[in-house]
Amino acid sequence: xxxxxxxxxxxxxxxxxxxLAGLAAYLQRESRRLQDLRxxxxxxxxxxxxAGASVVNPLLxxxxxxxxxxxxxxxxxxxxxxxxxxxLKKDYRQVEKDLPVFEDLEGAARALMRLQDVYALSVKGLVxxxxxxxxxxxxxxxxxxxxxxxxSADDCFHIGKVAYDMGDYxxxxxxxxxxxxxxxxxxxSWNTEDEGSLEDALDHLAFSYFMAGNVSYALSLSRxxxxxxxxxxxxxxNVLKYEKLLVENPSGAEAEVVLQRPNxxxxxxxxxxxxxxxxxxxxxxxxxxxxxxxxxxTNDNPYLIFQPAKREIVQLQPYVxxxxxxxxxxxxxxxxxxxAPWLQRSVVASGEKQQKAEYRISKSAWLKGTxxxxxxxxxxxxxxxxxxxxxxxxxEYLQVVNYGIGGQYEPHFDHATSRKSPLYRMKSGNRIATAxxxxxxxxxxxxxxxxxxxxxVPVIKNAALFWWNLHRNGDGDGDTLHAGCPVLAGDxxxxxxxxxxxxxxxxxxxxxxxxx
Ligand SMILES: O=C(O)CCC(=O)C(=O)O
Ligand SMILES: [Fe+2]
Numbered sequence: 001x002x003x004x005x006x007x008x009x010x011x012x013x014x015x016x017x018x019x020l021a022g023l024a025a026y027l028q029r030e031s032r033r034l035q036d037l038r039x040x041x042x043x044x045x046x047x048x049x050x051a052g053a054s055v056v057n058p059l060l061x062x063x064x065x066x067x068x069x070x071x072x073x074x075x076x077x078x079x080x081x082x083x084x085x086x087x088l089k090k091d092y093r094q095v096e097k098d099l100p101v102f103e104d105l106e107g108a109a110r111a112l113m114r115l116q117d118v119y120a121l122s123v124k125g126l127v128x129x130x131x132x133x134x135x136x137x138x139x140x141x142x143x144x145x146x147x148x149x150x151x152s153a154d155d156c157f158h159i160g161k162v163a164y165d166m167g168d169y170x171x172x173x174x175x176x177x178x179x180x181x182x183x184x185x186x187x188x189s190w191n192t193e194d195e196g197s198l199e200d201a202l203d204h205l206a207f208s209y210f211m212a213g214n215v216s217y218a219l220s221l222s223r224x225x226x227x228x229x230x231x232x233x234x235x236x237x238n239v240l241k242y243e244k245l246l247v248e249n250p251s252g253a254e255a256e257v258v259l260q261r262p263n264x265x266x267x268x269x270x271x272x273x274x275x276x277x278x279x280x281x282x283x284x285x286x287x288x289x290x291x292x293x294x295x296x297x298t299n300d301n302p303y304l305i306f307q308p309a310k311r312e313i314v315q316l317q318p319y320v321x322x323x324x325x326x327x328x329x330x331x332x333x334x335x336x337x338x339x340a341p342w343l344q345r346s347v348v349a350s351g352e353k354q355q356k357a358e359y360r361i362s363k364s365a366w367l368k369g370t371x372x373x374x375x376x377x378x379x380x381x382x383x384x385x386x387x388x389x390x391x392x393x394x395x396e397y398l399q400v401v402n403y404g405i406g407g408q409y410e411p412h413f414d415h416a417t418s419r420k421s422p423l424y425r426m427k428s429g430n431r432i433a434t435a436x437x438x439x440x441x442x443x444x445x446x447x448x449x450x451x452x453x454x455x456x457v458p459v460i461k462n463a464a465l466f467w468w469n470l471h472r473n474g475d476g477d478g479d480t481l482h483a484g485c486p487v488l489a490g491d492x493x494x495x496x497x498x499x500x501x502x503x504x505x506x507x508x509x510x511x512x513x514x515x516x
Pocket of ligand 1: 496
């Protein structure tokens, strides 16, 4: 699952470097081979250019007979080309086990569609390597890549095809439109690496339009297809079918079909989520609400006296605080290095089980306090700043998360909402609070959005975000519904410390009032 963590995508770079080296060697061998063939050609060609191409000279006559009896046979039956390609294939087989599989391509394509949706990006722009909101001007680009890169016709075709195969004609149409226009431009020249062609793209686009209810456009694309490939019976039948449909219902031709994004049923909160990912929401600033202030906090704790925590209160209901500079760059690097070898596809609680899910695209690893002193001192700091008891089993191990391409964690609660949740296996109650540390910055996207509370927090490297998941009476606080927005560009890492109810009885006393 290469696409689910940028750490793994980086590994894929190394795999491709090995393939590149193999191809370079192959190209060298093949050009030596062709060079030698050209030498032979030039030699014989020169003899034929001689005036009269005489065979009077017995040496020339001998050489001619010898060439025809032996030289040409060796040229034509040379094994060198196939030996060279065998060598190339051998290099390929050596890295084959490390290659991404179709599921990765599918995941990466869906990631691009997710970014397109959540950040309302123009696909025309994306294809040219520009991250621009639909209809916006250049100044508003969400991300400026350091390296110019645009997508090929076949790149767009593959994305469109992934959508098409899922029956998602909204996305297949936008991406196949781009594929078709790019393939039209380069029609007649073929790239070895391409899987799709203009005909394939027209075929899929026509059917997508038909499925989306635009029969007349399906018809004109199918006619264009037949122009290139007149012998295709299936498409010819489709043309007849579309023509008949249009005769029966001529108004269908004009009806402007509004394409709808496919419905994601588990995400009713999608509109707010996307809005919060694009902006920081309607969070009041300190000017409007003086209870949102910054302060140095020592909590009367000796650990904090010389290095107080820099707290910014971000929200009062639910209470969310951001501790700036909570860790150092070195600590962040160390924690990522410790976790990297153990990263595995993140799971989510589903009934009594844990499962992977499209709505959580990341890899994660659990780090025990004993693996390194850096974890011990981090735990000590979390305990000091929160005033909570985080010794096992009162808190979980540190969960380190690395997001993948378009990596996200859609709206969810950190606390258990069902008595059967696997979170209760620790027998220390529900997750009373979350301390989440940003171990990296990102280039764009990846904010932490609180859906019902209507605000989001951008990724601030080395800062820790703290919030209570439960009310003082132990009930889950519905206002803590939150999400990790899709990472638009960058390598986002966070670390979660989930603190449980038990052990905090005297540190955060109960209250009967449901709002506390
Ligand atoms: O990455 C984020 O911003 C949020 C992560 C999160 O909510 C979680 O891991 O539970
Ligand atoms: Fe969370």
